[in-house]
Amino acid sequence: MAAAVVGRHQTGVWRFLRALGCEPSLADDLTQETFLQLLRQESFVHHSDAATAAYLRRTARNLYISRHRRERRLQVGAVAETVEAVWLDWTSPHDRSDELLSMLNECLQGLTERARLALRMRFKDNAGRAAIGDALGISEHGAKNLMQRAKHQLRECIENKLKSRQD
């Protein structure tokens, strides 16, 4: 049973932690901690996937905040709260992050080639804004704006898709 719960929810927890801003290695660590906290609860019972996902998300968020506090870093509580709200909006009623990823892939096709290239350089090659600007013949600031517009477009596209599915 424990293995089943871990198997069903670990991807969602890991993606949620990434959305909070965790680097992959930290997301790995906190995902493990999140499940261990759940497993250590004598009283925990799995009622539904949605309830368990919500509990795991809350635990992951708190672990993330605690980690930041221990490291005396910026307060992240408010941001984490909002990220969680967005994540919940986009993946509820139960964790459907796979579906979300698929939507994002579809939405990417609607971007201009330049925007796709900029995002690919950014997220695949880890290129800085200056390098992206050079490649596209625009300034660093222009590269930043281009990516922001592209992400905004993607966000709208996803929200439209989510809305149309609800309707």
Next chain:
Amino acid sequence: MNKSEPHADDLPLDPLERVMDGLLSELLGGVRPPDLSAEILERWASDDRPSTVRLDPRRTRMRRMIVAGSGVAAVAASLGLIAWGLGTTERLQPSNTSVAAALPRAATKSNEPLDPPGRPPAANVLADPSTTPPAANPPVAIQLDTSDVPFAQSEDRPGPTDIADHFAGPPPSSARAGRPSRMRPEQIVAEIDRLFEQFWTRKGFAEVQDAEAPEFVDRLHLSLTGIPAPSEQRDALVEQLTQTGPLGLAAQFVESSGASAHIGQRLAAMLVGHAAWERLSKAEQEQLTELVSPLSLGRKTYDQFLSETLSARGSIDPSSPQFNQNLRLLSAWNSSQQMDATKRIARLCFAQSIGCAQCHDDSINGGLEQRSFWNLNALVRNDLQWSNSNVREDRTTASGSIVNAPAVFFESLDGRQRVAEPTGIAAFVGKDLTAIPSLEQLVVLADEDGRLGRAAADLTWQFLFGESLVSTSQPLSGSSADAELIAVQSLLAEQTRAYDYHLPTVVGWLMSSRVYRTAGVDPVQLTRGPDALAAIEAARRRTQAWAAFKRPGQVRSLEKLLKLSELWTGGSVSGSDEQTLLAQLAPPTMMSRRPATPGSVANSSQEKSPEQLLLRASFPSDDPANLPLPWLEPIGRKGFESQVKHLYAWAGINDPSAEQMQAAERIRASVGGDPTHALRILHWALSESRLPMCL
């Protein structure tokens, strides 16, 4: 940095963009979620850590038994309590002629063994999802936890047996699961001192000196009895201080009925909340004072007291056979729709200020949502019901749950009518509940979550120092809470819980710490160089004004605050020498002070009234101590009156009187109609006197 990882400085603040970035890095960057099942299950299999404590209603029943038993022995035990509570660390103090020398030194590394790790049964069961109902989520620390205290994991923490060496009559030994280990008192004091040293150093307080013995004697006497030591007794008390240490001396004061009454009155006002306290008749105030005076409380610990109070049933009518004096506190909160009760319970159980969230999501006080306020309110209204305003109805079942809970509605900011959910109090207890708990059970939940420790420690700190150690509204100042003060708070919260919420013990730690022992002169002023004497005099006045603002029962009108502003700047102020002396002797509040900005004076080129000049000099706009209040800007569009009301609400006055509103207008008039400056003055005044009005 991982190849596919965005530059750290590019981590977007926009939450939507963060979510998007996470997804894009997976989709485009190939950073896929790993399969961690094997690692997780392997770690779980070898797990030996203790599990989180669960709600155990049996504990509450046990407390009732303890309370019932202690009632008979309360009077007999009270003197013993005082001698124990305040005299315990006495034996830690070596005899010496200086105050500082009579107090504990920095903690030294001990070779004593570690506490044996608690290993509860590892009965981790994941039940069949198809057959089991939803479970209460395990408590999760949202707020600061003990991991924020760098020494919480100290390897030289003594085991429980060491405590007995230092406390001949310790609090009832805690066999409760999940209690943190006790540190030795001198370790606690040393850590508080160390953290404050760090804080003062970082803030630029170069010279923090201990008070001379006569000043310390007066301060201690004042804290516990409300008056400074009589002059004819002072020499003898100083001599006694050097022999017994501060807590031995304190024990003597507390043994007097006058001190018990003084402590009881202050404690009662803090428990009731000063707004509600003001509404009570003198007779009601006296009854409450008697209820919570040390002589009446006996050995009752904070959690016992709260449980007993919140579970009280019966009548508040003394002539009724159902009379229950413990209802007096609840009755004092018995305002329309139980608003006061909700706020007080949030404060006393969860150390949380929730007044703002009554009207809107509160981004300042820990990000509390409006619905959280109303969920708690629904819970309170369901349980705290009165018939004919005299008798509290019993609405609990045998299992302690509430039955027939009526719905509570509230209007959210978008104008919609919403239903509060009394089980949705995760913001307070770290988990949503599956059944509506009784108010009494809230104490247990708060204990498990660790917040009760913080509430008890905060209450003790406020009793001695008149203000919060870490204000929940600290972001008002534009800066986050200071790490050292948070660490002190976490330490006190943890150890208060470890010592079973015995507040006299916490008082003992604090009185032994340097923050209580420091001289009343602002040390920053001492570093100013050639004009040191004038600086000392100015600092003395500042200290007087500061302390006077804090004194409960004295500061009740803005007019008075304005007069105290005059005192701050050296102007005349009416009042007896005794009042001035009382103010001077209050413990300093070093944690709140900020280095003043030299040369921050009024623009003398403009013609202004004397009062205006005085205020300008008191609150120069370029002084960082006068808070810029960035959060006031967005609400500024609603006008001066709205801003004033928000400030009052922040200070704990949710429904300011016409007189208080007029006082704000008068301040504005005195600064030439400048609303921003007027609000700064008001904020300063309210923040300096925040505690008495908030509680």
